[in-house]
Amino acid sequence: LEQQPQATTTKPITVLYFTDPICSSCWGAEPQLRRLKAEYGDAIDIQYHMGGLLPSWDVYNSGGIGKPSDVAGHWDEVSPHYRMPIIGDVWLEDPLPSSYPPSIAFKAAQLQDPAKALVFLRRLREQVLVEKKNITKWPVIAEAAEFAGLDAERLQIDFNGAANALFQADLTRARSLGVRGFPTFIFSNDAGERQLVYGARPYSTFEAAVKTLKANAKPAAVPASLGDLFKVHASWCAEEVAVMLGISHAQAAEQLR
Numbered sequence: 544l545e546q547q548p549q550a551t552t553t554k555p556i557t558v559l560y561f562t563d564p565i566c567s568s569c570w571g572a573e574p575q576l577r578r579l580k581a582e583y584g585d586a587i588d589i590q591y592h593m594g595g596l597l598p599s600w601d602v603y604n605s606g607g608i609g610k611p612s613d614v615a616g617h618w619d620e621v622s623p624h625y626r627m628p629i630i631g632d633v634w635l636e637d638p639l640p641s642s643y644p645p646s647i648a649f650k651a652a653q654l655q656d657p658a659k660a661l662v663f664l665r666r667l668r669e670q671v672l673v674e675k676k677n678i679t680k681w682p683v684i685a686e687a688a689e690f691a692g693l694d695a696e697r698l699q700i701d702f703n704g705a706a707n708a709l710f711q712a713d714l715t716r717a718r719s720l721g722v723r724g725f726p727t728f729i730f731s732n733d734a735g736e737r738q739l740v741y742g743a744r745p746y747s748t749f750e751a752a753v754k755t756l757k758a759n760a761k762p763a764a765v766p767a768s769l770g771d772l773f774k775v776h777a778s779w780c781a782e783e784v785a786v787m788l789g790i791s792h793a794q795a796a797e798q799l800r
Contacts, residue, residue: 554588555757559729561713561722563596564645564667564678567618569726571625571743573668574786577776579749581787582762587730587753591653591661592713593646594725600640611638618672625743626782626792633675643710644679644702645671648688650709651701655693662777663691669778732756746786769798 560576562569580589597603600610608614611634618631633639645667652660666687670676676683681699688695720729730738730752738752753760765787766772772779772787784795 554586555732556583556587556753556760557731558587558589559592559716559720559727559731560589561592561594561717561720561725561727561729563594563642563725564649564664565639565642565671566594566596566725567621567625567629567672568724568743570627570629570668570672571621572726573627573780574783575744575746575749577783578746578765578787579753581765581775582750583753583760585763586757586760591649591664592716593649593710594717594722594727595643595646595710595714596725597639597642611635614638626785627780628673630673630675633671633677636675637677639671639677639679641679645684646713647706647710648684648698648702650713651698651706652688652691652693653709654701654705655697659691659693663687663693665776665778666690728752730756 576589579587603609606617608617613634615631615634618629618634622629649660649664649667652663667678667684670683670687671678678684678687684702685695685698688698717727724741726742728740728749730740736756738755740748740752750762766775767788769779769784769788772784779799781792781796781799784790784799785792788795790798
């Protein structure tokens with residue numbers, strides 16, 4: 544298949560976003576990321592890269608986490624901190640051996656359609672973080688692909704083919720830039736100026752990074768009602784609604800109910 548031609552209009556700010564499908568802190572940053580895209584999407588080009596959080600349990604030991612059951616407790620602890628729904632039970636009931644398969648699947652999705660790939664990644668996050676599904680298993684990956692409108696058969700072919708090299712390239716890029724954890728957002732402009740945002744920070748931190756690199760960047764109007772939000776994305780968590788509409792978490796939860 545022919546490659547799609549690249550868009551000729553370049554945006555003044557590029558954001559390299561290093562993430563992983565099983566990263567709870569990345570899930571914690573979703574509210575800020577959604578608002579950032581809504582307000583400054585015309586000025587920023589966000590490029591998604593996989594970081595390879597969990598190669599396998601044989602080699603992973605970080606921050607007191609050395610086995611799947613440790614993740615279960617960690618997820619249950621961070622859920623109220625991020626005010627995002629996170630259920631750790633998958634690590635007790637059907638633990639993932641690695642985060643590489645869903646990461647490679649995301650690279651395969653990007654080959655098909657970059658926009659649908661982001662819907663696919665969002666769905667993978669929901670499956671593992673909220674629905675206790677093992678996103679290394681092909682039926683679960685295929686379900687997310689179909690939800691995103693991707694061709695699941697082609698996804699599997701690319702998963703076993705070209706996607707692995709693209710995933711390895713992401714890992715190499717992360718290492719070369721000194722990325723140590725996720726989420727890592729590297730903002731840069733044409734002048735070579737850079738701003739780093741690490742972790743799930745308040746929205747003001749993300750906005751400040753944009754303003755530092757492009758002082759005259761003006762925020763676009765964000766959707767003003769819950770109905771408008773659902774025209775943009777198929778699913779919303781209460782904290783995402785709160786950050787987007789500028790209301791309290793409790794108000795957002797009530798509106799969603």
